[in-house]
Amino acid sequence: xxxxxxxxxxxxxxxxxxxxxxxxxxxxxxxxxxxxxxxxxxxxxxxxxxxxxxxxxxxxxxxxxxxxxxxxxxxxxxxxxxxxxxxxxxxxxxxxxxxxxxxxxxxxxxxxxxxxxxxxxxxxxxxxxxxxxxxxxxxxxxxxxxxxxxxxxxxxxxxxxxxxxxxxxxxxxxxxxxxxxxxxxxxxxxxxxxxxxxx
Numbered sequence: 001x002x003x004x005x006x007x008x009x010x011x012x013x014x015x016x017x018x019x020x021x022x023x024x025x026x027x028x029x030x031x032x033x034x035x036x037x038x039x040x041x042x043x044x045x046x047x048x049x050x051x052x053x054x055x056x057x058x059x060x061x062x063x064x065x066x067x068x069x070x071x072x073x074x075x076x077x078x079x080x081x082x083x084x085x086x087x088x089x090x091x092x093x094x095x096x097x098x099x100x101x102x103x104x105x106x107x108x109x110x111x112x113x114x115x116x117x118x119x120x121x122x123x124x125x126x127x128x129x130x131x132x133x134x135x136x137x138x139x140x141x142x143x144x145x146x147x148x149x150x151x152x153x154x155x156x157x158x159x160x161x162x163x164x165x166x167x168x169x170x171x172x173x174x175x176x177x178x179x180x181x182x183x184x185x186x187x188x189x190x191x192x193x194x195x196x197x198x199x
Contacts, residue, residue, distance in 0.1 A: 001191045003046060003150045004141070004167075006160050007066070009058040010035035010183040018097050022089035022123065025057050035183025036062045040069025043185055047072035049149035052141060054084040054156060062183070063154035075152070077144075083136035086156035090123025116172040126176060130162035137163055145190045160186075167195040 010032030014021040028036065043066060051067065053059045060080060067074060092100055092112070101109045112120040119125040144151050153160070157180045165175040167188060180186070187198040 001189045002145050002148050004188045005152045006186040007154050008180045008182050009062040012058045020089040020092040020095050022093040036065035040066040044071045048075045048152045050144045051075045051078045051152045053080045053154045055080050055082045059154045083132040084155045084159050087129040087158035088124040091121040114176045129158050133159045133162045
């Protein structure tokens with residue numbers, strides 16, 4: 001049975017600095033590089049046929065490190081798609097999260113970050129993110145799994161959260177509480193048209 005591996009990029013330099021990152025194209029921190037190398041070690045015996053990443057360098061670099069550290073044959077296809085990008089944080093991008101709480105209030109920032117359908121100013125909600133991420137999943141990733149191919153998706157906390165919501169049939173109020181840590185593979189087997197999370 002084919003495997004689907006979702007991984008949030010390793011820690012970025014802006015994650016480390018406690019900044020809202022969104023679509024800002026920042027690289028991995030030293031810790032993030034190490035996280036990606038650890039993931040590569042964990043996944044070294046899985047033969048990836050296809051790899052999908054966002055168009056942001058932190059997700060691409062994480063996938064690159066995993067592929068380099070893989071003991072199997074290299075994937076036949078590596079595709080970057082804008083629809084797998086992180087949620088766009090609008091006016092909050094580049095702002096320190098603590099400064100945002102001081103300026104807008106802790107409750108308001110919490111609503112922007114953790115509600116399903118309320119976006120920050122000029123940004124995206126998780127619902128809006130899912131509206132671009134899920135069609136990408138259906139159009140590009142599902143056909144590969146149906147061809148019995150192992151697939152790696154290297155993306156972001158919110159773009160992956162929207163995919164996990166679909167795969168695990170998690171409701172809107174619960175999905176916003178799901179934490180997806182940086183650099184930790186989330187492995188599913190695809191069988192009988194459904195996804196089973198490997199513990």
